[in-house]
Amino acid sequence: MATSDHPEHSQGGQYTVKGKEFTRDTNYITTRITADGADGFPVEPGRYRLIAARACPWANRAIIVRRLLGLEDVLSMGLAGPTHDERSWTFDLDPGGKDPVLGIERLQEAYFRRDPDYPRGITVPAVVDTTTGAVVTNDFPQITEDLSTQWREHHRDGAPDLWPEALREEMAAVNKRVFTEVNNGVYRCGFAGSQEAYDSAYDRLWTALDWLEERLSTQRYLVGDTLTEADVRLFTTLVRFDPVYHGHFKCNRSKLSELPALWAYARDLFQTPGFGDTVDFEQIKRHYYVVHADINPTGIVPQGPDLSGWLTPHGREALGGRPWGDGTPPGPVSDDERVPESATPLR
Numbered sequence: 001m002a003t004s005d006h007p008e009h010s011q012g013g014q015y016t017v018k019g020k021e022f023t024r025d026t027n028y029i030t031t032r033i034t035a036d037g038a039d040g041f042p043v044e045p046g047r048y049r050l051i052a053a054r055a056c057p058w059a060n061r062a063i064i065v066r067r068l069l070g071l072e073d074v075l076s077m078g079l080a081g082p083t084h085d086e087r088s089w090t091f092d093l094d095p096g097g098k099d100p101v102l103g104i105e106r107l108q109e110a111y112f113r114r115d116p117d118y119p120r121g122i123t124v125p126a127v128v129d130t131t132t133g134a135v136v137t138n139d140f141p142q143i144t145e146d147l148s149t150q151w152r153e154h155h156r157d158g159a160p161d162l163w164p165e166a167l168r169e170e171m172a173a174v175n176k177r178v179f180t181e182v183n184n185g186v187y188r189c190g191f192a193g194s195q196e197a198y199d200s201a202y203d204r205l206w207t208a209l210d211w212l213e214e215r216l217s218t219q220r221y222l223v224g225d226t227l228t229e230a231d232v233r234l235f236t237t238l239v240r241f242d243p244v245y246h247g248h249f250k251c252n253r254s255k256l257s258e259l260p261a262l263w264a265y266a267r268d269l270f271q272t273p274g275f276g277d278t279v280d281f282e283q284i285k286r287h288y289y290v291v292h293a294d295i296n297p298t299g300i301v302p303q304g305p306d307l308s309g310w311l312t313p314h315g316r317e318a319l320g321g322r323p324w325g326d327g328t329p330p331g332p333v334s335d336d337e338r339v340p341e342s343a344t345p346l347r
Contacts, residue, residue, distance in 0.1 A: 014294050015190075021197035022188045027120065028139040033127060034150045041129065041136050043151050045074035048136065049101055050143075051110070052125045053089060054280040054339070055082040055287030057183065057236040058140045062125040064232050065144040067330055068274040070156020075147075077337070080107060080124060082283035083290050088122040102133055110135045141179075144229060158328030162229040171223050171230050178222075178230070181208030183237050190249030190295065198250065206253050209262065217261040220268070220321030227323050231269060238266040239279055242305050244288045248296060257309060267309070268316040270346075273329040281307060282343040307345040 016022070033041045033048060041048075050066060052059035066075060078099045080089035088108035091099045098105050107126060111118045113134035126138040137143060148162045163171070185205035192198035212234070216222070222230040237245070241256040257263050270276035289301045323329070333339075339346075 015292050016294055017193045020193040021201065022191035022193070024184055024187065025120065028123075028142075029114070029135060029137050030139050030142065031137045032139075032142060032146055032150075033136060034146065035153070043154070045154060046076075047130060048075055049099075049128045049130050050075055050077045050125060051080065051089075051099070051102075051107055051128055052077060053080040053082065053283075053287070054278070055283040056124050057240055059124040060236040060239075060278060061140065061144050061229075061232050062147070063278045064236070064274055065147050065162065065229065067278060067333070068162065068227075068232075069147060069151070069159045070330055071147060071151060071154060072334065072337070074151070074154045076101060076130075078102065082280075082287040089124055101130060102128060104133070109133075141175075144232070148229065156330065158324070160227050160324050160327045162227065162232070164224060164226070164228065164325075167224045167228065171228060174223055174230050175233060177208060178212075178234050178237075181205060182212070183233065186237060186241075186245040186249050186251050189251050190245070190292075202251070202253070205251060209259070213259050213261045216265045218319070220265075220316050220319040221323075225321040226325040227272070232275075235266065235269045235275055238262065239270065239276075240284055240288075243281055243285050243302075247302070248288050248292070255305075257305075264314040264316055267312065267314040270310050271314070272323060273331075276310065276344065276346050277333050277339065280339045280343040282340075310345050 031039045031041060033039075033043055035043050037043075050062055052063050054060065054063070063077070066072065066077065078091065078101060079093055081092040084090055088106035090106050091097055091104070094100055102110060104110060106122075107124065108122045110126065110128045110133055111122055113132065114136075123138050123140075125140055125143055127136045127143060128134065129136050145163060181204055185201060185208060188201035189198060189205060192201055212222075219225070221227060222234055238256055241251070245251045246255055256266060270279070285301050289296050290299050293299065
């Protein structure tokens with residue numbers, strides 16, 4: 001397994017390959033959990049467990065979508081800690097270092113129950129079948145789309161439609177550009193193995209961020225006039241930009257806080273129930289600065305940046321838009337899923 005293929009799971013802290021550009025391995029376990037159970041895994045309240053990590057942007061998407069849709073009571077969630085070794089994400093946040101439902105110390109165990117010879121990275125998010133203890137899927141974009149489209153029967157009253165039928169074609173195009181150029185673009189900068197690879201990645205990233213800055217200067221949300229999964233996918237990169245990507249990944253033409261439209265857009269989302277209340281800045285910083293030992297060999301985690309700006313007025317209401325469409329915001333976060341007060345300015 002090439003060490004650069006899985007930024008969430010690498011060998012001994014080695015994430016760059018000298019002389020090479022970063023290429024993400026996008027081969028995931030594509031089994032789906034659907035309403036009709038076509039792949040052998042029907043939607044069933046209480047059967048599955050979402051394993052995530054607040055540190056990871058791909059897993060953060062699933063945490064947000066689960067909360068927006070009100071699926072907490074039908075899809076339980078286990079959280080891995082912010083750091084891991086070359087083998088696996090671990091449950092070091094839980095008493096005894098074991099997930100209380102699955103009874104395992106390492107997420108790797110659930111992958112090996114699916115395939116004893118599983119050859120790829122042990123990634124989050126993953127959905128585990130609690131009846132067998134085996135991973136069903138780690139296909140992160142499909143997981144969140146299916147939560148919206150296949151779990152509808154179990155959505156809370158007033159849940160937003162994150163995949164509006166009329167916008168899906170536009171969403172597909174926007175999501176593709178955001179993924180390749182921004183979500184993954186920051187990693188291409190951070191894990192570049194040559195100056196040439198970095199320069200190319202940097203130029204592509206900022207071309208896309210300039211496009212987003214222009215697009216979001218005249219509309220409140222990324223696609224349409226309500227919240228959609230397109231916003232979720234962009235948010236998890238933006239919220240990590242100044243604390244991590246700007247310095248650690250050398251994406252440093254500008255800070256997010258220096259981009260008027262994107263900064264206001266990010267604050268608007270952060271202050272929206274279901275977004276900022278899922279963000280743990282302490283875990284985010286600890287993950288990147290500790291795990292990526294070849295990029296930050298000292299393992300020192302920076303104290304900054306100042307997070308208070310996330311709560312300042314954003315003024316995006318002037319652009320109109322209806323955040324929840326015909327629905328309503330989610331209720332308060334349950335006590336057992338609340339981000340610690342020290343890790344968020346949302347207090």
